[in-house]
Amino acid sequence: MDSPEQPTAEPVHADRVYRSHSGIATGVLLLAFTGWIGGDALLRGAGLTPWVALAGLLVLVPLIVAFTLRPAVFANDDRLRIRNPFRTIVLPWRTVAEVRAAYSSEVLTEDGAKYQLWAVPVSLRQRKSAARRRSRAIAAGDPAATRPGGAAAGGTPPVASGDRTIAELRGLSEQAGHRPAAAGEPRVRWAYEIAGPVVVGAVALVVLLAVG
Structure with a gap:
C-alpha cells in the first residue's frame, strides 16, 4: 500500500x-x-x-x-535581512508591521522596534525629478504614468529608486502574510x-x- x-x-x-x-x-x-x-x-x-x-x-x-x-538589504518570500554598519537584523515578514520611507528608509516591527535601511537611501532630489517626469507623462496622456510604479514615456519609471525599492519590500511583506515559514522572532547580531x-x-x- x-x-x-x-x-x-x-x-x-x-x-x-x-x-x-x-x-x-x-x-x-x-x-x-x-x-x-x-x-x-x-x-x-x-x-x-x-x-x-x-x-x-x-x-x-x-x-x-x-x-x-x-550596508545591504536581502529579502525573500519569508524574511528580510538588514545588514547595517554595526548590526545585522533578521526579520521574518510576519513580524514586520510597516516598511516606509520618509526622510530615511525604515522598518517597523509589530513590537514597536524600528530599524533603518542604510542600503536604501532616500533622495529628495530623485523624488522631485520623478514627480516632474510623472507630471510630464500625465500631461502627454501616457496612461502608464498614472499607475503606481508604472513606466512613463520612454520606459523611465517615474518613481525614485529608493521609493521603488520600498514598494517592492512592502509588496513582499504583504504577500508573506499566509506563509507559515514567514513567522518567527526577530534576530539581531552585532x-x-x-x-x-x-x-x-x-x-x-x-x-x-x-x-x-
Missing part, C-alpha cells in the same frame, strides 16, 4: 539584494585614498609615525567598510568584526599620541 504523499513546502525564491551603488563607489575611492596615505606613512615614516599610521588604519578602514561597502578593530585601533592611537 502506497504511503500518503506528504505536503511539500512552498518554494522560496532567491534573495533580492539591494545596495547603494553610489555608496560602494564612494567606499572604494575612500579605501584607495586611505591606503595610499596610510601606506606611505607606514613605509616612509620615522619614529612613531608608522605605528600611528597603523593604528589610524585600524580605525578608518573598518569604519569606511561599515558605512559604504557593508558586527564585532567591525567594532573590534576600531576599538583596538582607537586605544592604540590614544596611547601612541599620549606617549609621543
Whole structure:
C-alpha cells in the first residue's frame, strides 16, 4: 500500500539584494585614498609615525567598510535581512508591521522596534525629478504614468529608486502574510568584526599620541 504523499513546502525564491551603488563607489575611492596615505606613512615614516599610521588604519578602514561597502538589504518570500554598519537584523515578514520611507528608509516591527535601511537611501532630489517626469507623462496622456510604479514615456519609471525599492519590500511583506515559514522572532547580531578593530585601533592611537 502506497504511503500518503506528504505536503511539500512552498518554494522560496532567491534573495533580492539591494545596495547603494553610489555608496560602494564612494567606499572604494575612500579605501584607495586611505591606503595610499596610510601606506606611505607606514613605509616612509620615522619614529612613531608608522605605528600611528597603523593604528589610524585600524580605525578608518573598518569604519569606511561599515558605512559604504557593508550596508545591504536581502529579502525573500519569508524574511528580510538588514545588514547595517554595526548590526545585522533578521526579520521574518510576519513580524514586520510597516516598511516606509520618509526622510530615511525604515522598518517597523509589530513590537514597536524600528530599524533603518542604510542600503536604501532616500533622495529628495530623485523624488522631485520623478514627480516632474510623472507630471510630464500625465500631461502627454501616457496612461502608464498614472499607475503606481508604472513606466512613463520612454520606459523611465517615474518613481525614485529608493521609493521603488520600498514598494517592492512592502509588496513582499504583504504577500508573506499566509506563509507559515514567514513567522518567527526577530534576530539581531552585532558586527564585532567591525567594532573590534576600531576599538583596538582607537586605544592604540590614544596611547601612541599620549606617549609621543
